[in-house]
Amino acid sequence: MLPVVLVHGIRVSATMWDPVAARIGGPVAAPDLPGHGSRRGEPFTMEGAASAVADAIDALGGRAFVAGLSLGGYVGIAAAGRFPGRVAGLAALGCTSNSRLTTVPYRFAASLAARNPARADRVSARLLRGLLPGPAGAAMVAGGLSCEVLPQVVEAVTGYDHLAALAAYPGRVWLVNGARDPLRANERDFLRACRNGRLILLPRRGHLGALAAPGPLARLLEDLRDLSCDRPDGDAGAPVPAGDRPKGAIGES
Template identity: 60%
Template structure:
């Protein structure tokens, strides 16, 4: 698990095929004023070879939160956004805020069928899929951001089971169950933003941020801007936590 260590803790959740190293540039930009962690989900990175399930992924995130003191802001992209959202819905008492990036869609119909088909193909030819993914990641993101995506190794062999789990997860129910602040962050060109208005409507305390000119992966291109966005979300979450603690009936 990537980690650093005061301020409100932040747990970063990685995307499909990659590992917690994908968040290394953002964690470095945030610095040591806030404790951070980026766990590897089952079947990825240091846990390559383990079966993936939504429950197992949520458990990995909860374990990372507990290692940082028991409550944290969650930041996830793509698969990481799905898992972070599922964690917030299942364990709202542990999640001080949620930044869900590139995951504002309900996989269904032809959209889901296409991605499941791609997942099955990757599972049949994992080495070739890993090489193609590494090339695509470095092509989309040059420099440290691209290298961070591949630094922990790639895990294309489990893509089919991961995509099946994602398609079977009801993220709208998770958002409805979570009472804390939510930031839905999408690149303007990201195809995973097609249901963003429905996702926003499901949030009790949500806001939608659209990054002009960015795609699914290139939201990671401007590390400084992304770190600033996370800093701002952490500040809001910290302020609300403090306000709740001093309110009548709150923790003192």
């Protein structure tokens, strides 16, 4: 069975994925990115983050399905572009914006957080628990928060050419967005950049909403992982048969 590597979001850590990882069958790894969790204090770069994903893949045997949310999705795209032989398929969730309309507020929030990271961590913890009540919210903060890294992350993400990375990757890509996620602003540009891409919209979900239903999210990722094994990379761009469509998308009845 193809292993799965799960990549966490900004300022949180690998524990974000614990409720989902526990429900995925087969080998699963969720590395901490530089500057986050067990690697807090390390400088963050997209190259270093992509290498962290590659190291996790190597520890699982050298080839894996990669799924990332928000920052984790951007990092997954970078890893696929840099290490296409290691990434068997990619699910990039909540990471299809390169618009100034979203970048400017993130830069402003990052600069505020950097002035008092401890206070920003406390505020973030309350917000995350409020947005995701119960185990999902607890998992978001269990590994600690790292708001001091926000300015580095924002500059790294906005300075990276994710469309070029997608164009360089021959494998299958699923862009998964909540229908209410403001970061889906440029999803069609991202989709056009993919050599073998598909777009999945999750009804009634926002940016982090998929994590509120760890069981359905785990099943969706398992479906996409299994589809990644269905045809070799050389068939990139071939249409996906109706029977290949993932089942039980989150938020669908």
